[in-house]
Amino acid sequence: MITLIKISWRNIWRNRTRSLVIMIAIVLGLMGGVFSAGMRLGIETQQFKETVETQISHIQLHHPEFIANPEARFRINDGFSIAEQIMNKPWVEVANPRTVFDGMVASANMNAGVRIKGIDPHMEALTTGLDELLEDGTYFEQEGRLPSVIIGQRLARELKAETGSRIILTFQDIHGEIISSSFRVEGVYSIASPSFEERTVFVRASELNEIIGDQEAVTEIALLINNLDDYQQRTAELKELFPDAEVRNWADMAPSLHYSLEFLNQNLAWMLSIIILGVSFGLLNTILMSVLERVNELGVLMAIGMKRVKVFSMVVLETTLLSIVGGSFGLLASFFMVKLLNINGIDMAGAGGAGLEEFGYSSIVFLEVPPNFYFDVGVLVVIFAILASIYPAWKAIRLSPAQAVRQE
Amino acid sequence: MMKTVIKTTNLEKVYNSSVAPVRAVNDVNLEFYEGEFTAIVGPSGSGKTTFLNLIGGLDKPTGGEVTIDGTDISKMKESQLFDFRLRNIGFVFQSYNLIPVLTAKENVSFIMLLQKQPKDQMEKRAQEMLEQVGLSDKINSRPNQLSGGQQQRVAVARALASKPKFVLADEPTANLDTESAFNLLDIMSRLNQEENITLIFSTHDQRVIERAKRVITLVDGAVSKDEKFER
Known part of the structure; x- marks a missing residue:
């Protein structure tokens, strides 16, 4: 396994430019996703804080x-x-x-x-x-x-x-x-x-x-x-x-806020999935190109006795490692971006944020991302990457060793 | 009496093309013995590579059988063939085909690693093989840091390191200059004698043919001559 990881790792760096390009795509994709999520969660937290915690509380009892x-x-x-x-x-x-x-x-x-x-x-x-x-x-x-x-x-x-x-x-x-x-x-x-x-x-x-x-x-x-x-x-x-008594919770008292938060959460999951799916297609393309360029080499590996399952694992590992490295840098960059914008906030007054004030919310949005969000996104990136690697890996093991070794 | 390593019986490989079936290997009956140094020769398209693929378990015959050490490999399942190749056959290819991301030593160790040999034993043997092919100073070089001749010597060391029953070499000198080709042939002849490993080449190269103790000529997939020489 260690050798397989070592080979996969080194294979990633055979075409440094291509790997770096896809890693930058992962980093930017994640930053974009985390930024949007952070904005939405920031607005959500702010709206919740200002409406629920300051005004109506979680639950109220009345006659x-x-x-x-x-x-x-x-x-x-x-x-x-x-x-x-x-x-x-x-x-x-x-x-x-x-x-x-x-x-x-x-x-x-x-x-x-x-x-x-x-x-x-x-x-x-x-x-x-x-x-x-x-x-x-x-x-x-x-x-x-x-x-x-x-x-x-x-x-x-x-x-x-x-x-x-x-x-x-x-x-x-x-x-x-x-x-x-x-x-x-x-x-x-x-x-x-x-x-x-x-x-x-x-x-x-x-x-x-x-x-x-x-x-x-x-x-x-x-x-x-x-x-x-x-x-x-x-x-x-x-x-x-x-x-x-009449017992009402915050969702009963502020239904529009409740539905808007529900909508934001749904929307967020879709948006993140689409971003990661887009990045996964980039990964698929990269790995597929890398497999097609190595038909001869993969054929030799199978000819000398490397089982198809190991060749499959090697291709999947390459994609996984690529996504782990790109994903780690992406999440790290996103973490610092969120930290910075959580302290300073973004003034949305000039970008339609004045409307927020009309609804009783501050136009300065402080990005909020819970720590487990990074973990979830990281896991999601790796899962999508593994799924994206299945087709190239399958293509690799479909090669006939006898034909593959003769291809230049 | 010499021990038979490979035996082919009525071996046949027919490719179905859109025009007419192509009989690439046609009723070949041959025996290869332990320690032999054999060249398979013949014009392009005579079926040399197909024959090597069949006896190397890389391709399945459409008729007849290939027996290695008494085991009929033509009836083996694919997964069994992978294992069989790993444990019994060494390959040397025309284009060297080393793993570009591994060093010379790692390339030589690779098959032993797949065989799950102990690390110490594997490293010792890889070092020894690289010394035998005159590359002890290149153990940490990657293929792109080696000349064509050096890469082919690493490929030979890789093929022989795990002590296979026989080594198949498909046009191993085709891409080499004369000096590198002679150098490689010297090494292979020496290893053939020292390690008593059966070597079978497909070749056009007269330099290889002149070193072979047995020369089998294929024409249109069939054996036209099988000659033995005292060298």
């Missing part, structure tokens, strides 16, 4: 009426105790009870409809990392005469408000009575989604609950789970545990 009428009276009964029960599950990372409902915000300049989220600042930081999104001000550190509110940058612009400004929130209490209450802007956050930034304000749940007259009010429980792959199973589990 069934709340989805159509986001009002304080549609509360989850025993919300805190349910949140605690959920939090105790080993597969739950965080279960965050909130008091959420729709209302109006007003400043001296204008008023607008908003979603008011009453939160536990610590739990919210664990769930959405809101504390890290602040562009200005502080994160629920102040205990003033007026309760604190954190608003989005766009909303702040519209209201012409800044940290320290007083704004008025108007909403219904648990009895459906309209209440207006003043809040002091303590912080201004920024995220990629313009609509979220314009329409969502955060206040302390304890203060909000006091205003609406229900200290135990919980209208939403947002969950992060340890293993996102299990989200469907966990949703079903929660539905069974809390049949009175």
Whole structure:
């Protein structure tokens, strides 16, 4: 076997230029494939992070009426105790009870409809990392005469408000009575989604609950789970545990994102397969040429007693080695390319990326490729190469030794 | 009494062409004995190469049989023939046909390697054979670093290294200049005597014919003369 590998290896380098050309084709093909995959996975990760992790979480629980009428009276009964029960599950990372409902915000300049989220600042930081999104001000550190509110940058612009400004929130209490209450802007956050930034304000749940007259009010429980792959199973589990609640996962809440990610994954597999298939045909051509040039030599090998299976293996090995060398360099180059573009990102603003911002995603795409992706692609390249070598190898062993040795 | 190594009985090879069947080997009955140095001669198209292919197990006869050491190889399956050739027959070709990516020593060892001989024994024998053909200083040279004559000497060393029952050489001197051809013939005659290996050549080359102890002339696939000489 060692001799066979040695011969195959040396055979590759008999026509250095041809082997280098096909290796460069493999390297470029892989870089192209990994770049496209990295872009798509980068956009996917970014979209997921911005939509799911920052805004909606993995799973949410509500009162069934709340989805159509986001009002304080549609509360989850025993919300805190349910949140605690959920939090105790080993597969739950965080279960965050909130008091959420729709209302109006007003400043001296204008008023607008908003979603008011009453939160536990610590739990919210664990769930959405809101504390890290602040562009200005502080994160629920102040205990003033007026309760604190954190608003989005766009909303702040519209209201012409800044940290320290007083704004008025108007909403219904648990009895459906309209209440207006003043809040002091303590912080201004920024995220990629313009609509979220314009329409969502955060206040302390304890203060909000006091205003609406229900200290135990919980209208939403947002969950992060340890293993996102299990989200469907966990949703079903929660539905069974809390049949009175409306349990929805991120795919239910953001179906367009879900389908777009599904589509991207499908698309990615096809695209990669086509690239590798193209490279495989290049390999097939190279090896076939190499076999046809060596008819006489292969005939001699068989004449002196080298079995057909060994000749077959030798040709397959040549292709495999060629693909391993080309593939390794290709994956190495791709790895460094992805590393570089993962740190610096690519600004797609000039290439249609501005559209991404309109949908609430950043136009700077950071390439993402999971480590096992390189392994999978490497294995795929070798498998395709072995498949591509079968025809030339079969051609080689079909030679009659008697005829082959006489060919020049 | 000399031991028979190869025996052909009513050996026949007919190629079916679109015009008419071509009888390349026609009812050949011959015996080759251990240690013989035989030249198969005849004009182009007389069937020399076809005959060598048949007795070398590279081609199957359409009639008759080839017996080597009592074994009828014409009835062997292809896989058995591969093994039989590997263990019993040495080949020297007109165009040397060394493996270009292997050194002289690796080329000489190659058949022994396929035979799975122990590494030490194989290396020792390869070294010894290269010394015998006067190429001990070229053991690490690749074929493209050797002259035609040197390459053919490596091919002879390769054919003889595994101590086959006989060696078939198809026009081995056809591509060599006179000096290289004589040099090669000296080596082959010496090895024929020292190693007692049966050598069978197909040739047009008068220089080879003059060295042969037996000369078989083929005409239209049939034996027209079988002469023995004291050299």
